[in-house]
C-alpha cells in the first residue's frame with residue numbers, strides 16, 4: 612500500500628507531521644542532521660529570549676507608556692546575552708542550520724512584552740528562517756491586570772510580529788485562558804498562521820529540607836497530552852490557523868491520537884531527549900503500520916476524524932464528559948476484580 616504521510620503546516624509542505632520542537636537537541640548542527648535523517652519533517656530551534664535581545668542591545672528605544680507586562684522587579688533576570696550563543700550567534704547558527712538540513716527550520720522567539728525586541732523577527736527572516744514560532748510564555752501574577760488586558764497584549768504581540776515579517780508565523784501559547792477558543796480565534800485573526808498547543812509551563816517545587824523553592828525542568832509523560840489533545844479537538848474546525856500539538860508525544864500512538872484530534876503537525880521534545888533522535892523513526896514506523904492496518908493511505912484520510920465537531924457526541928470534550936467520568940468512577944479495587 613502506497614502511503615502518503617505529507618501534511619501542510621503554516622502553509623509549508625512537510626513530508627510527514629513530525630517536528631522536533633525547541634529543545635537543547637535542536638541547538639546543535641550535528642543533532643539537527645541526525646533529526647533530519649531519522650525522519651523529522653521540520654525542526655524548531657531553541658528560543659531566543661526577549662531578555663537576551665534587550666540585554667545585548669541597550670540602544671533599542673523603550674515603547675512609550677508603562678507596560679504592565681514588563682518583568683516584575685521581584686524577578687531578577689539571569690545574564691542571558693550569551694545563552695544559545697546570543698542574538699548574533701543565533702543568527703549565524705540559523706544560517707548554518709539552513710545549509711546543514713533540507714527540511715524547514717523554524718526559529719523561535721520567546722517573550723511577553725510589547726517592545727523593540729520583536730523587530731528581531733525580521734533578522735531571523737533575513738537569516739533564512741522558514742517560519743517563526745513566537746512563544747508567549749507569560750505567567751500573570753498581578754491582580755491588577757485583567758484577563759482581557761492580557762489577551763489584548765497577546766493580540767498586540769502577534770500583530771507586531773506579523774507586521775515585522777513576511778514568512779509564516781506560529782504562536783505557542785499556554786492553556787490558561789478563560790476562553791481558549793476565543794483567544795485562539797483572535798490570534799489567528801491577528802496574523803498567526805498557526806498555533807502551537809500548549810506551552811508546558813515549568814512548575815516550581817518546594818524542597819522541604821532547605822527549605823526553598825526549586826525549579827527544575829522535568830521531561831513530560833504521555834498522560835500530559837490530554838490537555839492539548841482536548842483543545843486541538845475543540846479548535847480543529849473553529850479556527851483557520853494550522854494547529855501543532857506539543858506535549859506528551861512519546862510514541863506513535865501519541866502521534867496518531869493528536870492527528871485524529873485534528874493536529875496538522877505533531878511536535879516532540881522530551882521523548883527525543885530521553886531516547887534520542889532514533890525515537891522519531893520509531894514513531895514514523897508505528898504511524899505507517901497503523902495506517903496500513905486501518906487502511907488509510909493519506910494523513911488526510913483520518914486527520915480530525917475525532918475532532919469535536921465530527922464525533923457523534925461533541926459534549927464528550929466538554930462538561931458532560933466530566934460529569935460522566937465522575938459519576939461512573941469505580942474505586943481501584945472494584946475495577947481490579
Ligand SMILES: Cc1cc2nc3c(=O)[nH]c(=O)nc-3n(C[C@H](O)[C@H](O)[C@H](O)COP(=O)(O)O)c2cc1C
Nearest residue numbers: 632633634657658746811831857858859879880881
Ligand atoms: C530541556 C528543554 C528545553 C526547552 N526549550 C524550549 C525553548 O527554548 N523554547 C520553546 O518554545 N520550548 C522549549 N521547550 C519546550 C518543548 O519545545 C516542548 O514544547 C515541551 O517540552 C512539551 O513537549 P514534550 O512533551 O514533547 O517535551 C523545552 C523543553 C525542554 C524539555
